[in-house]
Each structure stands twice: as structure tokens, then as C-alpha cells.
Amino acid sequence: MRKVVGLILLLVLVGFLVWGVVALIHPFGYPSPSEMDDYIIDNAQAETSNNNVVASVVFDYRGFDTLGEATILFTAVTGVLLLLRTAKRKEDES
Amino acid sequence: MLSKIVRTTANQLIVFILIFGLYVIAHGQLTPGGGFQGGAVIVSGVVMLLVAFNAKELKKSLRESGLSIMESTGALIFAALAFAGIATTFFYNVLVGTPIFGHVPPTGANPGDVWTGGVVPLMNWAVGIKVVAGLSAVVLAMALFSSGEEMEE
Amino acid sequence: MDYMPLNFPFLAAALLIGIAFFIIIFKRNLIKLIMGIAMMASGVNLFLVALGYRVGGNAPIYTNVPPGPMVLPVPQALTLTSIVISVAVLALMLTMVIRIYRHTGSLDSEKSRRMKG
Incomplete structure (x- = not known):
């Protein structure tokens, strides 16, 4: 049970990080x-x-x-x- | 305590590590570096001595009362330099334009002058003293505690 | 050097933080937990430095600098602050782990959870 909850939490966090990094931030090298x-x-x-x-x-x-x-x-x-x-x-x- | 070869090498090498750390602190306004980095370099030398000799040997020369006095002195100098510009704002650079560390460099790339920077070099020295004393105290206390000794008051 | 697809440095920082999350969530050894926290601090530092990079930029130090744009200085200064804070917190955490090990005799976080007094 705890492992499942931890895995879901981990996937949500990592997915959020990767989504933000790929889609939300300015392109690397061009700070807006x-x-x-x-x-x-x-x-x-x-x-x-x-x-x-x-x-x-x-x-x-x-x-x-x-x-x-x-x-x-x-x-x-x-x-x-x-x-x-x-x-x-x-x-x-x- | 490690072998005699290691101890002799550490004794010779600590001089160069100290000189490099002091150089990094003293040229913090011209080159990459400053108080924290130079202090960390010097503390790495202290850690090398701690590995080469044991903690009890090092305790004879580095006492905790001296280290805490050094750290408090660094913090006090830093806060005093911050308060020195209180007439304008907190952390105002009062020394710009004066002959002590106050030469204004030409705008753009220049070869660098040691007497620039205002209060920044003095703050570098204060923070360097503070970091050296603080981290040495931490490392020494950990080594003494794990070897069963205790640091004296 | 033109536009870099997929923001690879940011992606590296995100993956570093993700691995640190994995360690913090699933490991039970206190030393490994501290390693995870230190790794997360490294990921945040990498993210901050990568945030302020400018294409073809020099380090923001005017001593004999070649001509060209300069990298943003404020994220670098905050990274410096963050590194020192992470070192201080690391020392404090390791000391607490030493104390917990002397008190309970194990490095398991499940056992130290029920510690009293």
C-alpha cells in the first residue's frame, strides 16, 4: 500500500517536473x-x-x-x- | 595516524593549500572566488591534516574556544561592515571613491586592480575567517566524537 | 549555437531531482536519505545555474573578459548562497544521524520513528 502511494506520488512529481521543464520554461540560453x-x-x-x-x-x-x-x-x-x-x-x- | 610518508607529504602540502586558499579569498573581487570558496579550500587542507594525523593530535593546535572566537569575530565584522552604510541604506558600499579599496575600475574589460571593490574585499575576509573557523569546528567535533573523545569547553 | 531542443540542461536537473525524490520516498536507511537530500540540493543548484545561462555568454567578471554577452549574475549569486546553506544543513543532519545511531543502534528510519524522549 505504502509503496503504491509512494510510486504514484513519485510519478506525479517527476511528471510535473518534466512537463514544466519541457513545456513551461524559456528555451535554454535565452532568459526572457x-x-x-x-x-x-x-x-x-x-x-x-x-x-x-x-x-x-x-x-x-x-x-x-x-x-x-x-x-x-x-x-x-x-x-x-x-x-x-x-x-x-x-x-x-x- | 597514517604512515610517515603520508604525514610528511601532508606537512609539505598544507602550505600550498593555505596559500591557494588565501589567494582565492584575497582576490575575490577580481577573479572567480571569494570568502566562501577560499574558506572551503582551507578547510579541505584541515581535513587533509585530520586524515593524515588523528584528531587528538590536531586538537592540541586547534582549540574550540579559539575557533568559536574566530567565527564570532568574522560574523561581527561582517555585520559591522553592513551597518557602516546605514546612513544611506543597509549594505551600502561606503568605501567607493576612497583610497582604501575604493578605486573605481574603468567600465568594461580591464586587467584588474587589487585596490577596488569597496567593502567587498573586507567582507570577503570576514566571511572567509567565519567559514574556516565554523567548518573546521564542525569537522573537528565530528572526528573527535567518532573517535570517542570530546571537545573541551 | 542555436536553439537547443527539449531544454536538455533543465531536463537533467529535473531528472536529478526525480532520482532524489525516488531515494527520499523509498529508501529507509538514514544515510541514503541524506544522500538523496544532498542530491536534490545539487539538482536545484544545477537548475538555478542553467536558468541564468545566456547563449555564448562569459562569466560575469570583468577582469580580462573577452567581448560578448554576459551570463546573468543573480542566479549565480543565489546558487552560491544555496551551496553554503546545503553544506550547513548537511553537517547538521549528519550530526543528528550520529546521535540517532548512538541512541537506537540502527540506521533504519522506521525504528527511529518510534523514538521517545
């Missing part, structure tokens, strides 16, 4: 709406004095994303250290 990226490509050197446009997007235009990413990295490292440490201590107590 790209005004924001064109603006960034044209003006990144003057506005951020930066040759690497990707770095200027990561740290300047979309700095909030990078701040969230740094927060997630910090939280994950803290979680890993916390899990590994309390685990040992609990085993010692019991």
Missing part, C-alpha cells in the same frame, strides 16, 4: 525577462567599483541574503557542537 540582471551587469563597476559582478551581487546588492546565510551557517555550527557535546555529557551522567 532579464532587465534587473542587465542593470547589474552594466552598473556594477561604477556603483560598487568591483570587477566581479557575482561578488558585488552577493555582498552588496543582495547583502540581506548573505546575512541570512551567515546566520544559518552560524546556527548550524552551533547546533552541531551543541549536539555532539551534550550527548557525551548525558551518557556520562546516566
